[in-house]
Amino acid sequence: TEAGAVYSPAEVAAICAVARAAGLPVHMDGARFANALVSAGCSPAEMTWKAGIDVLSFGGTKNGLMGVEAVVLFDPARAWEFELRRKRGGHLFSKHRYLSAQMAAYLKDDLWRKMATRANAAAQRLSTGIMALPGATLLHPTQANSVFAAWPREGHRRAQKAGAQYYLWPMDQSLDGPGDQPLSARLVCSWCTTDDEIDAFLRLVEGGPAPAPTHVPG
Template sequence: MNFASDNVWGACPQVMDALQRCNADAERSYGGDRWTEHAETLISEVFEREVEAYLVTTGSAANALSLSAITPPYGAVLCHPASHIMVDECGAPELLTGGAKLVPVEGEGGKILPGGVAETVAALDHPPHSVKASSVSLTQSTEIGTLYQPGEIAALSELAHGHGLKVHMDGARLANAVAALGLAPAEITWKVGVDVLSFGFTKNGALAAEAVVFFDPALAEDFIYRRKRAGHLWSKGRFLAAQAVGLLENDVWLANARHANAMAARLADGLKAVPGVRLSSPVEANELFPIIPDALHRRLQAAGAVYHKWPGEDAGPGEVMIRLVTSFATAQADVDAFVSLAREGASSGAA
């Protein structure tokens, strides 16, 4: 019953098979191999247009390098206060942009709103004393598992572009968003104004692989140097590409995401029926944030359930908020066991 993260599991079988096939032959180094070429072709096919795609190993690198291409050292990145770039990347965006500032923009449901962006841009309009608003970063799906609808992204992009800002999307869980919305990836990225995407594979069944995807090739000028200087150009880059190939061929990435989403929905439905348990936000992808009695929390952990206690203002006295994340490898039996354990704890008085 491990719901700590979608990072806790290893690689899916199709990725491991691709790695084994990739390992069978000698190939050119530094991305000049057939696997990298194939991965780049597949990424363009996913987004229904020619893109510039660059493989890296971590989500932090993908985000920070993406932002470095669209944000100058004296610039500002507007983002949600709970975004990964703001709270979980140890200053990597500031480092790789050469000193750009991350500026939080309040919103609702884990999402930033056009009004907040407009107010922040106006507040920064004091050249040369303020940093220059240069980019907006959106997270899809968000850090609380909610989803930006295409119209919401389009409105934010139109506003950003109207002020000369570029739009970055942190798509560490883009697969879950695509699967949940039932839309083509293009419909929630470049067609609604996203300029550069951090396309996540690791949380969806890869070992360690992400892609920086530029929808405007002009923005990728000199990116080969940025990636190399940051230490993310692998000499054996085909092993990054093989992971992407294993996921993108035959739409494995979407099948994995659909399974993760389905397990989250099943978990949410089960917990809704447990007395004393409530959900702090809608469950739209593969994360859920229940608020539960502290006694039930201690009982679940004593029984071996693995998850994170989460900070949240919605929890009242004697309650805690927890985060549960499902993945491509989450077993239905574990979901049902967790719900059963929660139900037993509530009925026995622990709740």
């Protein structure tokens, strides 16, 4: 979810039951589907159609792909019309094979799960490191690859002055003010977030030396 929470298949089924009672189909926004699936430790089927999901947005952009998502309709009777709607919605590209090639590689040899596993593990390392900082708290449990945490303003000032770039969350907070007042931030890890980068960030918050600049692929 927007707070980094991961629903279990049972929770998804409960939501679907409410929709069914109202005669409504259910669409799952799976922008971080891979991260949620790895965290929940279940199969794609258990998380989707077996729980009552009708349509899944199978996300790839937030797990290493470039502008690639797939729409999965579990009822073939509903799927036939979707080709037309995709075209009318402006999502049929002339060089669509470049998107398809990414998705084919993404699914081969479980690469999509491996990338999500790395991202989730990086977030756990970051979450644990932040919690070791004086005055730090977690705003939400770290269940996937997003960390929502707060720590004293002075730590934010040190980190950003040393070159760390991240958003305060919500964004209307200011770095000006009492140094011991906690400010919250949203930090997201990816498949290419390294242990060294996480440790370097934590050192910046604590006031340690800035690491050498690095380039990380998106």
